[in-house]
Amino acid sequence: MNPQIKSKVYYGWVVVLVTFVTLLVSAGIRSMPSILMLPFENEFGWSRGGISSVISIGIFLYGLVGPFSAALLQRFGIRRVLLVAISGLAISLSITPLMTSLWQFEILWGLVAGLGTGMMANVLGVTVANQWFVKRKGLVVGLLTASAATGQLLFLPMLAKITVAVGWKYAVYSTVAALVLLLIIVAVWMRNHPYDVGAAPYGTQEVVKPEPFRGNLFLAPLLALRSALGSKTFWLLAGTFFFCGFSTNGLIGTHLIPACGDYGIPEVMAAGLLALMGLFDLVGTTASGWLSDRFDSRWLLFWYYGLRGLSLLFLPYALDTSPAALFIFSVFYGLDWIATVPPTVKLATKEFGKEKAGMIFGWVVVAHQIGASTAAYGAGVMREWLGSYTVPFVTAGFVCLFAALMAIRIAKGSAAAPQVQA
Template identity: 45%
Template sequence: MHDTTGHHTKESGRRAWWVAAVAGVAIIVAGAFSTMPGILQDPLRQEFHWSRGSIGLAASVNMVLYGLTAPYAAALMDRFGIRRVVIAALGTVAAGAALTTVMNAAWQFTLFWGFLVGLGTGSLSMTLGTTVTNRWFTTHRGLVTGILSSGSVLGQMVFLPALAWIIARYDWRPALVSLAAAALAITPLIYLILRDHPADRGQRPYGSDTFIPRPEPVPGAARRTLTVLRHAARTFPFWMLAGTFAICGASTNGIMWTHFTPAAHDHGMPVTTASTLLAFIGVFNVVGTIASGWLTDRMDARRLLAVCFLLRGLLLVGLPLTMAATVNAPMVVFVVAFGLLDLATVPPVIALCRTFYGEDSAIVFGWTNAAHQIGAASASFLGGVTRDTFGSYNPVWLALGAACAAAALLSTVIRHHPTASNEADQKVYATSATRSDR
């Protein structure tokens, strides 16, 4: 079978996977930035005498902007193309990391790391993976989504032990310079391989029976992003997805990537050991996210979401019992299980966005991801404040375990398919979407 333009189906498939792979590399590098506040806490407190709350504030700003940037980045990709947006984002994170090395005040950490790195990584978030998947694949979307979603954690797994070693042996500044260099190093690869649409190569999306012409650039990216939000906010599924994803953010990168290492250190565990455990969570995260994507192609996404939240909540409640100065069997069990569940919520949420919001699903997912990051930012900041106030992270683990139980219940009421009971909601979105300025 041949494409309309005469290219072979196999060539189309190869190109789609290459594009996905290069997008994954960008996501991996961006993911390396997310765990830095956790391993920077002790060096910054020793050098500048900042409180955990001050450091957590910069991490919170970073997480909020990471989330708020994502939907606009999706619209900008429709306007200017994926490749241009990714290259600009890599330059932004490199600049933010480099400027952080010359800071001498907490507000500068918030500006350079919170704002610049937050804006850049937000453009390289899971929204990038969603956009690439929607354009380049019509089959195996759940699997591809799972693979790309795992990229951010893979970045943590690849870079975190090395960054912790650099900080322990040299200083925290060389670690940030290394991150900036990595972001700049992959820019030529993005330019040479990443393409905005299969039609740019005269090919069809992987698994498609028909050639799909490249759509015209969509003007008014900011206006469109807000328009899609306004229309989606009138529907019941959006609020259920945003609520559960906010809890997801609080119970994963919000608390784990910022406070797991300091929490383990409170129990006498060396920072390098705790960082290595966090990296191993990333190893199993890759497996869990890909498996979740495979399951999303085959089962009700709501049920998968509920199971992930319920099991995650149980693990967080039991975490204080596993903490120790050395690695023990319960801690190994936690690392493996939490890793499998950490990002396993992403493929079903993306699938539900696609079910309800069609071609706007990348932007809608971007807004739900903003809720994810707001939840993460809240946990990052409040986790530090709780530690400063009570001298322990135990209240945080218990509160987040209870929140995950609530998210499991919310997941069951997300309507997976349009039914008579939510027909009005669907009609509102479908009607308003056709009137949006695209």
């Protein structure tokens, strides 16, 4: 059946919707270890540091596979790559309830889940936006980036309730069911390029056949990295994104629920706080995409990192005072959770061009995940040493303030010029 929809709806928006759902489910899977940390401590006797090390490996591989994922998406097409990644994740999660040792958790969640979710990372959203859209690209990137927050919004409270009510194994089985449904959605509705449905990229009139991928799948991302290493913009984007990962999924995404447990806050309520952040980040990151189409991305990053740093400095006080203070933190921090992605993508595309933007942004994401991996493991170890998360939270606040200063050091000529789209 011809997939071209006989209506005024551009098929690229269908692809965006399928991609949104894919990234949403992937985000739900990546958020699960924060729910499983306490049950695994109780059932298996594993230490906080040991569990954190597995999460750290998964976060690192999730980032490392990004540049190569960009090359795979260009070579084999979005649909085929997603079907393979989703199938692998479903198999890995199905085996998880059978594990008995920490090394098995390392393979299933550190290795397989890290690589699988890495195929469905922010690079996927950038690839879809670049192939299907000329206009509204910033909005699309913002919307697809926000899907990670929406995944938390939908999955975390539900999975936490299942875990508390009937056990963590049933939470894993529920996730496998979601992956099977996602597999069907991608198989039926995903398309690789506007040419597949006889359409032009949104904002243009010419139907153009995509250029075939040229070069070695593993060498091309490395060559793209080499070409970027001489750019000051690349180092500043990678550096700020290192601190971004350090202060988001590596720290708050992994350790907020256990930190709340230290203060007697129930797991379901703590998951609700993360979900609340997800709700507000859906608004904040989508708005960030809209803003990146219109304003200087360097200054957007300055404000995003600066405000995030202030919120993290406030967090230890919020944990020690009242639920109202934690609610304020969740709203304020949530608006800024991953709002940094659209302006970072905009700056990378402006500096390196649409053709290389996916792979080079993938390397920027590697820096993000190295930062996240560092925080995921480091905060767990510091919690064991010091008995609280205060030092990791305050440290993250100060490094975000430093990232804000780094953002405005990006050369003005590389920044996206203000642009209003029709």
